[in-house]
Amino acid sequence: MQTALKVLGQSALRTLSTYSAAMAPSSALSNKYKFETLLVSSPKDHIYHVQLNRPQQLNAMNSAFWREMVECFQAISEDNDCRVVIISGNGKHFTAGLDLTDMGPLMETVLGDDDIARKFRTLQQFIKRYQLSFTSIEQCHKPVIAAIHGGCIGGGVDLVTAADIRFCTQDTFFQIKEVEIGLAADVGTLQRLPKVIGSDSLIRELVYTARKMYADEAAQAGLVSRVLPDKESMLNAALEIAIAIAGKSPVAIQGSKHNLNYARDHSIEEGLNYMVTWNAAMLQSEDLRIAAMASMDRKGPPPVFSKL
Structure with a gap:
């Protein structure tokens, strides 16, 4: 923190x-x-x-x-x-x-x-x-x-x-x-x-x-x-x-909340299957590239993410 x-x-x-x-x-x-x-x-x-x-x-x-x-x-x-x-x-x-x-x-x-x-x-x-x-x-x-x-x-x-x-x-x-x-x-x-x-x-x-x-x-x-x-x-x-x-990336944060809530109310297998579908879409987001570049350049400015 x-x-x-x-x-x-x-x-x-x-x-x-x-x-x-x-x-x-x-x-x-x-x-x-x-x-x-x-x-x-x-x-x-x-x-x-x-x-x-x-x-x-x-x-x-x-x-x-x-x-x-x-x-x-x-x-x-x-x-x-x-x-x-x-x-x-x-x-x-x-x-x-x-x-x-x-x-x-x-x-x-x-x-x-x-x-x-x-x-x-x-x-x-x-x-x-x-x-x-x-x-x-x-x-x-x-x-x-x-x-x-x-x-x-x-x-x-x-x-x-x-x-x-x-x-x-x-x-x-x-x-x-x-x-x-x-x-x-x-x-x-x-x-x-x-x-x-x-x-x-x-x-x-x-x-x-x-x-x-x-x-x-x-x-x-x-x-x-x-x-x-x-x-x-x-x-x-x-x-x-x-x-x-x-x-943090709003795509990552909002996706995490949604999937935590889903996993709480479903079996592990159902949660994993749902996660596959979710991230198959969300991994195409620009946020992933921005966050990855920022993590490789730790001395650079913090990442800036678009609104969601």
Whole structure:
């Protein structure tokens, strides 16, 4: 990683040491990505930072949030200026999870209809829309780094398990809280967490008891790959990784994400066969020649790749 930073030069190091200054939203992105519940900025070329931005409500997830997450990540996925995304929470906590005060209209609609088939259809469509909010992170062509601090509760766990890389602060806790409000987690935790954490016993303990998992335990279990002392150092670490990723071939990075996701959900043989087809096309990319030439000339400038 240090080698990568040296290649990128002193400007990258200055960005790392003054992360908060770099986080001022650019006017171009502010005009392009306008949301009620999310704040999008670009701390460095090809790197976007998405912040959950309801700090007074502890970033609780209301109806606007669920809609805007899909809009945001589907747009970023097709934005060829972006090569990697950091997602974090503004304020004291990453997120308090579902905004229960926002559920009233839905429950009134459901309770006001006596027909079970129509209640079912309403709830089915509602749950699917919420699921898409975090599936859009997983399906985003660009790697997503979740930078987590404070509480990551309920829907927050659903969100971060859809990310590619997870860092957290020492004061972070994770809580799968849904059983405490009388339901099974239904927007991704039960499906993705078993692919992230290897211990089925631990997952069931966390789900059934709704107890808090603190940062050190989360790192030991493999939920996060780094624990940092505070939010600033965590964001610096996330940006350091993002800079390294953004400097690589977008063809290689996006292809790696796509095939890692495919391999996770298929057999080894299926994954290998899919990889053959994928690289039979992608090895013809100009990125391969550019990267190979740069690796042979280590004293030359870093490689520059076209947008994808």
